[in-house]
Amino acid sequence: MVFQPADSATLTAAVAARQSNRKPVILHFADLLVGPLCASARPRRFPLLYLLADGAAMWLAMQGLFGSMFLVFGLSRAAAIALARFAGPETKFRREVSAWQPWIELSLYVFSLATIAIANMTGPIAAQLSTFPSSQVVRGTAAASIDAAVTYLTVQGDVFFRIVTRWLLALLKGLENVLTLAPWPVLFAVVGFAAWKRGGAGLLVLVWMALGYLGLFGYWAEALQTSALVLASLCVCVVIGIPAGILLAKSPTSRAIASPVLDLMQTMPSFVYLLPAVAFFSIGKPPALIATVIFALPPLVRLTCLGIEQVPLHVREAMQAHGATPLQMLLKAELPLALPSIRTGINQTIMMCLSMVVVAALIGGGGLGYNVLFALQNVQYGEGILAGLAIVFCAVLFDRLAGSGRKTDL
Amino acid sequence: MNAVPNMQFDTWYPGEARAPVVSCRNVWKVFGHKPVVDRIVGELLAERIDVECARREHGCVVAVKNVSFDVRPSEVFCIMGLSGSGKSTLIRHVNRLIEPTAGDILVNECSISALDARALRELRARKIGMVFQNVALLPHRTVEANTCLPLELRGETGLAAHAAVQRALSVVGLSAWGDRYPSELSGGMQQRVGLARALAADADILLMDEPFSALDPLIRKQLQTEFRRLVKTLGKTALFITHDLDEAIRIGDRIAIMRDGQIVQTGTPAEIVLSPVNDYVAQFVEGISPVHFVDAERIMVLPTQYPGHAAALLASAVPEGWPVCERGTLLARLITLQTESDRPIAVVDGGLIIGVVGPREILVAVGGHGKRQKEM
Numbered sequence: 084m085v086f087q088p089a090d091s092a093t094l095t096a097a098v099a100a101r102q103s104n105r106k107p108v109i110l111h112f113a114d115l116l117v118g119p120l121c122a123s124a125r126p127r128r129f130p131l132l133y134l135l136a137d138g139a140a141m142w143l144a145m146q147g148l149f150g151s152m153f154l155v156f157g158l159s160r161a162a163a164i165a166l167a168r169f170a171g172p173e174t175k176f177r178r179e180v181s182a183w184q185p186w187i188e189l190s191l192y193v194f195s196l197a198t199i200a201i202a203n204m205t206g207p208i209a210a211q212l213s214t215f216p217s218s219q220v221v222r223g224t225a226a227a228s229i230d231a232a233v234t235y236l237t238v239q240g241d242v243f244f245r246i247v248t249r250w251l252l253a254l255l256k257g258l259e260n261v262l263t264l265a266p267w268p269v270l271f272a273v274v275g276f277a278a279w280k281r282g283g284a285g286l287l288v289l290v291w292m293a294l295g296y297l298g299l300f301g302y303w304a305e306a307l308q309t310s311a312l313v314l315a316s317l318c319v320c321v322v323i324g325i326p327a328g329i330l331l332a333k334s335p336t337s338r339a340i341a342s343p344v345l346d347l348m349q350t351m352p353s354f355v356y357l358l359p360a361v362a363f364f365s366i367g368k369p370p371a372l373i374a375t376v377i378f379a380l381p382p383l384v385r386l387t388c389l390g391i392e393q394v395p396l397h398v399r400e401a402m403q404a405h406g407a408t409p410l411q412m413l414l415k416a417e418l419p420l421a422l423p424s425i426r427t428g429i430n431q432t433i434m435m436c437l438s439m440v441v442v443a444a445l446i447g448g449g450g451l452g453y454n455v456l457f458a459l460q461n462v463q464y465g466e467g468i469l470a471g472l473a474i475v476f477c478a479v480l481f482d483r484l485a486g487s488g489r490k491t492d493l
Numbered sequence: 494m495n496a497v498p499n500m501q502f503d504t505w506y507p508g509e510a511r512a513p514v515v516s517c518r519n520v521w522k523v524f525g526h527k528p529v530v531d532r533i534v535g536e537l538l539a540e541r542i543d544v545e546c547a548r549r550e551h552g553c554v555v556a557v558k559n560v561s562f563d564v565r566p567s568e569v570f571c572i573m574g575l576s577g578s579g580k581s582t583l584i585r586h587v588n589r590l591i592e593p594t595a596g597d598i599l600v601n602e603c604s605i606s607a608l609d610a611r612a613l614r615e616l617r618a619r620k621i622g623m624v625f626q627n628v629a630l631l632p633h634r635t636v637e638a639n640t641c642l643p644l645e646l647r648g649e650t651g652l653a654a655h656a657a658v659q660r661a662l663s664v665v666g667l668s669a670w671g672d673r674y675p676s677e678l679s680g681g682m683q684q685r686v687g688l689a690r691a692l693a694a695d696a697d698i699l700l701m702d703e704p705f706s707a708l709d710p711l712i713r714k715q716l717q718t719e720f721r722r723l724v725k726t727l728g729k730t731a732l733f734i735t736h737d738l739d740e741a742i743r744i745g746d747r748i749a750i751m752r753d754g755q756i757v758q759t760g761t762p763a764e765i766v767l768s769p770v771n772d773y774v775a776q777f778v779e780g781i782s783p784v785h786f787v788d789a790e791r792i793m794v795l796p797t798q799y800p801g802h803a804a805a806l807l808a809s810a811v812p813e814g815w816p817v818c819e820r821g822t823l824l825a826r827l828i829t830l831q832t833e834s835d836r837p838i839a840v841v842d843g844g845l846i847i848g849v850v851g852p853r854e855i856l857v858a859v860g861g862h863g864k865r866q867k868e869m
């Protein structure tokens with residue numbers, strides 16, 4: 084429906100001049116009726132006005148003041164037309180919308196209005212409408228079937244899970260052995276040297292203070308266990324996360340699938356992972372590692388993907404123009420350029436691993452997390468805070484040594 | 494090629510007789526939302542809607558509009574046009590960095606849209622080199638490693654590759670900068686690295702997207718000369734984009750002028766300068782001095798048409814005091830001859846007088862575009 088200028092004299096000269104070389108404003112029939120819904124699809128159609136006016140009209144109708152209702156409704160539409168004239172047509176070309184869309188919007192609008200109206204009356208239907216019909220049966224069945232699935236998988240995948248457990252245990256033990264093999268002066272020296280190379284004397288002092296705290300307060304062995312768990316998780320995360328990130332960057336389909344999964348992994352309370360981890364891998368360090376990996380993996384995947392996506396178009400073009408194969412493109416351009424982003428991802432992952440330490444202690448992850456847990460269970464404030472500080476110092480060590488190193492290198 | 498030298502601009506181009514190396518046939522490129530482009534492209538081609546309409550109503554940009562041209566072997570083909578006229582878009586079609594919306598591109602008489610991924614890579618790696626307008630160096634590689642990139646991508650990393658890299662870097666005068674990173678170089682130096690990279694690849698076809706735009710006049714001129722020399726001695730073919738007509742005239746065998754995605758005129762520098770097809774081209778060539786690229790053959794009149802001396806001239810007897818010159822003598826020299834002798838100049842070829850250049854011809858050639866064809 085096209086609304087020609089009703090009375091051009093009412094428009095100021097400026098507005099007229101602005102509009103003179105534009106097409107007349109087009110308001111769809113559905114725009115007028117549907118108001119807010121349609122307006123939301125077209126940014127400059129004053130959605131708030133519609134919303135307020137329709138709300139008011141609704142309230143008036145509830146009170147039985149139908150005359151006033153029509154007045155408000157009519158006035159709001161008139162104002163919308165006037166405002167649309169004044170603002171001129173949308174400058175951006177319209178989105179491609181199917182012919183059905185206005186009608187779907189219209190039905191939605193009418194449906195919503197009608198339902199709200201009925202729900203605000205009294206009677207059995209209104210009662211039905213105001214609370215969503217919930218069902219214990221559905222929830223019970225769903226939970227039971229998840230249980231059944233877990234049980235089924237546990238039984239069927241027994242061999243697989245045992246092999247994974249064995250590998251993870253080997254990795255953990257190996258790392259732990261390496262760490263505990265070295266007497267503490269050696270660790271002091273090696274870590275100190277690394278710190279000095281990274282950040283000079285300042286970092287060296289910081290690192291030695293952290294190590295000194297861990298040693299002096301008797302957290303040395305636990306700290307090494309925790310470090311082994313973190314490093315092992317990190318290894319698994321890197322082995323899975325970086326290829327996954329590359330895959331996500333390359334294939335929109337995989338991204339569409341993986342994105343919600345990553346969201347799920349990040350938002351699901353970390354305790355929830357413990358149950359299946361225990362179900363599949365029983366109690367001990369391997370399930371703790373698995374739970375940690377699930378929790379800490381998403382940022383690495385995301386940041387790898389982001390880093391690759393951010394490779395400038397002209398670099399890709401240059402590679403393509405010289406005949407690079409996809410593999411060459413990845414190895415010679417994308418990964419090197421994504422490196423800062425991947426580094427950040429690794430740093431994030433380490434921090435998340437450390438934050439998972441306490442939770443993992445619940446299922447036998449051991450280490451510093453166990454100290455915290457023990458203190459909590461026995462209401463020992465002092466012990467709890469000291470063990471918590473030990474975790475903080477571990478985090479400081481990892482962060483300064485592994486993550487944000489020299490900022491300048493590329 | 495016309496055998497009779499009666500055409501005004503009958504010029505011989507190197508390699509003209511042979512098949513074109515690159516040829517674009519009615520290439521169109523419409524940027525926009527894919528389904529929309531697919532829907533309107535038929536309308537566009539049939540000219541039922543115009544470019545402006547495509548942009549306003551459908552949000553599509555017609556960047557290249559029905560462009561056809563042939564680039565012959567060993568030719569430097571310049572594409573000129575204002576910013577946004579679609580030059581970069583057009584040149585990207587030649588190595589299929591961009592797929593045409595309609596039309597076809599032939600490289601060595603073989604349609605590149607038919608190539609599979611592997612053949613296309615092979616073509617890009619060995620046959621077509623490219624210099625980008627925005628330089629497009631890899632920031633994590635040194636100058637040397639950047640220059641080596643094309644060789645490395647096709648698996649050549651030995652001593653020969655190293656030598657090729659050094660040679661390319663010395664051509665652009667950056668031998669001493671091999672171990673620096675692009676971020677440590679000035680814009681012009683980066684551009685020269687881009688050029689060295691294309692030279693190192695040693696491809697037969699060079700796509701140059703404003704390769705000299707960020708250079709200072711001195712180095713620019715030097716590189717233009719060097720580039721033309723290289724192209725000619727090594728028998729390469731080049732597509733060269735620039736928006737500097739001086740540059741186009743200096744290094745181009747032929748020039749195509751683009752406007753709003755279309756080619757409005759294609760011709761030798763002399764054709765473009767002496768007879769621009771419309772006011773747009775005329776604006777471009779305003780102020781360009783023809784003395785260094787217009788030759789005697791182009792401006793001479795036939796002996797029979799030269800008043801007063803036709804009979805003598807037909808008998809190939811040069812009237813007394815008249816200087817003589819060759820077909821290809823440049824206008825600058827003709828001016829000198831004219832001022833020294835104060836007589837018309839006879840153009841001789843193989844003992845015959847084929848034309849005469851009088852003061853009037855010289856004045857017309859220098860003074861502007863007297864022979865401009867009217868807009869068609």
Ligand SMILES: Nc1ncnc2c1ncn2[C@@H]1O[C@H](COP(=O)(O)OP(=O)(O)OP(=O)(O)O)[C@@H](O)[C@H]1O
Pocket residue numbers: 524525554555556574575576577578579580581582583626736
């Ligand atoms: N990827 C793209 N998507 C959409 N439009 C594009 C794209 N690339 C170019 N265009 C449009 O195509 C037109 C021509 O652009 P192009 O880069 O070819 O111009 P140009 O002649 O190279 O200009 P310049 O001299 O400034 O480099 C421009 O209007 C631009 O907006």
Ligand SMILES: [Mg+2]
Pocket residue numbers: 580581582626702
């Ligand atoms: Mg360009």
